[in-house]
Each structure stands twice: as C-alpha cells, then as structure tokens.
Amino acid sequence: MASAEKNLSQFSQKNVTDVSEKRFAIVVSEWNEEVTEALYNGAKETLLSNGVKPENIYRKDVPGSFELSIGAQWAAQVDEIDAVICIGCVIQGETKHFDFICDAVAQGITNVSLKYNKPVIFGVLTPNTQQQALDRAGGKYGNKGDEAAITAIKMLGF
Ligand code: DLZ
Numbered sequence: 001m002a003s004a005e006k007n008l009s010q011f012s013q014k015n016v017t018d019v020s021e022k023r024f025a026i027v028v029s030e031w032n033e034e035v036t037e038a039l040y041n042g043a044k045e046t047l048l049s050n051g052v053k054p055e056n057i058y059r060k061d062v063p064g065s066f067e068l069s070i071g072a073q074w075a076a077q078v079d080e081i082d083a084v085i086c087i088g089c090v091i092q093g094e095t096k097h098f099d100f101i102c103d104a105v106a107q108g109i110t111n112v113s114l115k116y117n118k119p120v121i122f123g124v125l126t127p128n129t130q131q132q133a134l135d136r137a138g139g140k141y142g143n144k145g146d147e148a149a150i151t152a153i154k155m156l157g158f
Pocket residue numbers: 029031032063064065066067088089090091092093097101
C-alpha cells in the first residue's frame with residue numbers, strides 16, 4: 001500500500017526534471033537535409049541550454065524519415081539512453097508516398113516508445129512545401145526541433 005501511494009504521488013508531481021545526467025539520442029533523416037539539420041541544431045541547442053551535457057547527446061543519421069522507426073529502436077534499446085528524438089521532414093508530393101511515409105513513421109515511433117517504455121519524440125515536419133518547412137526550422141514560425149527537445153525533457157519528468 002505504501003509503495004502504491006508513493007507511485008501515485010510521484011505520478012501527480014509537476015514534471016520538472018534535472019537532465020544533467022540524462023542521455024538523449026537524436027535520430028536524423030538525411031532527406032531534406034537543409035531542414036533536418038536546422039531542426040537537429042535547434043533540438044541540440046535546446047537540450048544544452050536546459051542542462052544536458054554535450055557528451056550525453058548521441059546522433060544517428062538514417063537515409064529517410066521512413067527509417068526513423070528502426071533508428072529509434074536501435075537507440076531506445078540501449079539501456080543508457082533515456083529519451084529519443086526523431087527528426088525528419090516529409091514534403092507533400094504528387095503521389096501517395098507522403099501518406100505512406102507519414103503513417104509508417106508515426107506508428108513506428110509510437111510502437112518503439114511503448115515497447116521500450118521511453119519517450120520517443122516525433123520531430124517530423126509534414127509540410128506541403130519546402131518553404132513551409134523552413135518557416136518551422138528556424139524561420140518565422142520558430143524551430144520545431146526546439147519543441148521536440150522540450151517535449152523529451154518534459155516526458156522524463158513523469
Ligand atoms: C522516397 C522519399 C520521398 C519521395 N520523399 C521523402 C521526404 O520528403 N522526406 C523523407 O524523409 N524521405 C523521403 N523519401 C525517402 C523515404 O523516407 C525512405 O528513405 C525510402 O522510401 C526508402 O525506404
């Protein structure tokens with residue numbers, strides 16, 4: 001009973017986290033590299049500015065967003081990794097490729113998160129145009145990589 005109460009009180013705590021000893025993997029898709037590099041840099045800078053040590057940030061590149069799921073799994077299965085951030089950019093084309101990739105990566109990342117009981121963050125842009133992507137990768141609408149990093153940190157507080 002005592003331990004159940006402890007777990008409940010922990011669960012209801014405000015999720016403020018000391019991340020100074022936490023380890024993060026960032027999995028980066030090479031497709032639309034200009035965008036994904038900007039997202040990666042945003043995520044990394046945000047982790048650092050919130051107290052994550054540089055040596056505790058690990059990067060793994062994958063060819064495209066479709067491969068983010070397996071990249072996330074490779075990272076999540078490492079015991080020392082506390083959270084995984086997936087970075088990608090899928091731009092709407094004229095075929096159904098877009099839908100297949102977006103659906104697959106969203107489901108794949110969710111599956112990895114639940115399988116390993118770790119935060120696996122969806123830092124994937126799904127815009128209609130490259131300009132819309134750039135607007136969200138350090139442009140006029142901010143940097144979604146920053147938001148992905150903040151989400152990872154918040155999730156470690158649970
Ligand atoms: C093939 C493809 C296409 C057409 N577009 C994108 C894209 O906009 N963003 C992205 O991250 N990846 C794209 N890819 C590559 C796929 O994600 C994947 O790498 C290949 O289908 C091989 O599995």
